[in-house]
Amino acid sequence: MSSQDFANELTIAWHKESSKVNFSEVKQFRALMDSFATLKSNFDIEEFHGMKHQVIFNGEGAWKRTPARCEISDLLVVSYDNNHTTPQIRVTFIQAKKSDEKHSLCQGWPNKISQTSFKANLEQWDLLSRRPHVLPHKPFHCNPNVLKDAILPSIGSIIVFHKISPKENNLFYISADKLTPLSLPKTRFAKLKTLTGNTIRTIQGHKERVFACCITTFAESLYNLEIGTPIHKEDGLTVKEDLYRKEFRQWIGNIIFTHVKATKDSDSIEKVSSSERVMQFLEIDNYEDIENPPALLVLNNNNKINE
Numbered sequence: 001m002s003s004q005d006f007a008n009e010l011t012i013a014w015h016k017e018s019s020k021v022n023f024s025e026v027k028q029f030r031a032l033m034d035s036f037a038t039l040k041s042n043f044d045i046e047e048f049h050g051m052k053h054q055v056i057f058n059g060e061g062a063w064k065r066t067p068a069r070c071e072i073s074d075l076l077v078v079s080y081d082n083n084h085t086t087p088q089i090r091v092t093f094i095q096a097k098k099s100d101e102k103h104s105l106c107q108g109w110p111n112k113i114s115q116t117s118f119k120a121n122l123e124q125w126d127l128l129s130r131r132p133h134v135l136p137h138k139p140f141h142c143n144p145n146v147l148k149d150a151i152l153p154s155i156g157s158i159i160v161f162h163k164i165s166p167k168e169n170n171l172f173y174i175s176a177d178k179l180t181p182l183s184l185p186k187t188r189f190a191k192l193k194t195l196t197g198n199t200i201r202t203i204q205g206h207k208e209r210v211f212a213c214c215i216t217t218f219a220e221s222l223y224n225l226e227i228g229t230p231i232h233k234e235d236g237l238t239v240k241e242d243l244y245r246k247e248f249r250q251w252i253g254n255i256i257f258t259h260v261k262a263t264k265d266s267d268s269i270e271k272v273s274s275s276e277r278v279m280q281f282l283e284i285d286n287y288e289d290i291e292n293p294p295a296l297l298v299l300n301n302n303n304k305i306n307e
Helices: 001-016 025-037 122-130 214-222 239-264 269-281
Strands: 044-048 053-055 068-072 075-081 089-100 116-120 154-167 168-177 179-181 189-194 200-203 206-209 296-300
Touching: 001 168, 001 214, 025 044, 025 089, 025 154, 025 168, 044 269, 053 089, 068 075, 068 089, 068 122, 075 239, 075 269, 089 122, 089 239, 116 154, 116 179, 116 200, 122 154, 122 179, 122 189, 122 239, 154 206, 189 206, 239 296, 269 296
Parallel strands: 075 296, 089 154
Antiparallel strands: 044 296, 053 068, 075 089, 116 189, 154 168, 179 189, 200 206
16 A cells, blocks of 8 residues: 555545544544544554543743643654654654635645635644743643744644635644744744745755645655654764653653553454554664553554555
């Protein structure tokens, strides 16, 4: 199976699932998760329900609260490829938004970021784009540098659901740092606009997709490990980067361990195989249960199910 196969199947599933429910942020996000779930027979993928979690940080901007507090994301995504001497692993925090406006964004694909705007919570955008140190709000637990010390800014990402016709929905993806307030807002709820630039950038040798114009291009980029920051072991890292990745792998491992332990009682081992496989490549000796783990999606693009 290729990235195009994955993208095409997710697109079909998404149009089916999203049309079943009301056009609300919560319903469309659930439809997206249900769409991922329908691909399990052909792809090594699984999703886990989880709790929403908040962090405290020093906000910026005229709208800021002192201290600021908001959700870190709606979904934590782990995508990996174990078909290498060193497995490749990417992670991203995705915040979902809904726009009541119609967006037609694929004219410049795959080269340029399309120009558009949408209403959002600027506090959430500030968190994911500026990536300050955070203090997890109990019962959530994470390292204070979980966003700040990532080498790729797409550790913080946003997807925006929107309508392209009365009966058809779509979405676009963007790295949070490629957005900026439309004007000079003084309240937390205002419009963000996309920044100009290319849809791909390279940082320290890592290719990163910063914009995807629709569900199909988003799915393909996710499958190709172009979204999120790397956390796998790698030669030539600084001491700081190596420690960040190791701590992140431990945290991810604890989250997966907790989810897998909970699902094994009611589901088959086959269902949790993708998560159990990625745990083998985290290279962590021991895992611990954590309280109220966040929602999680695990995707292995080295698909072996149909072979």
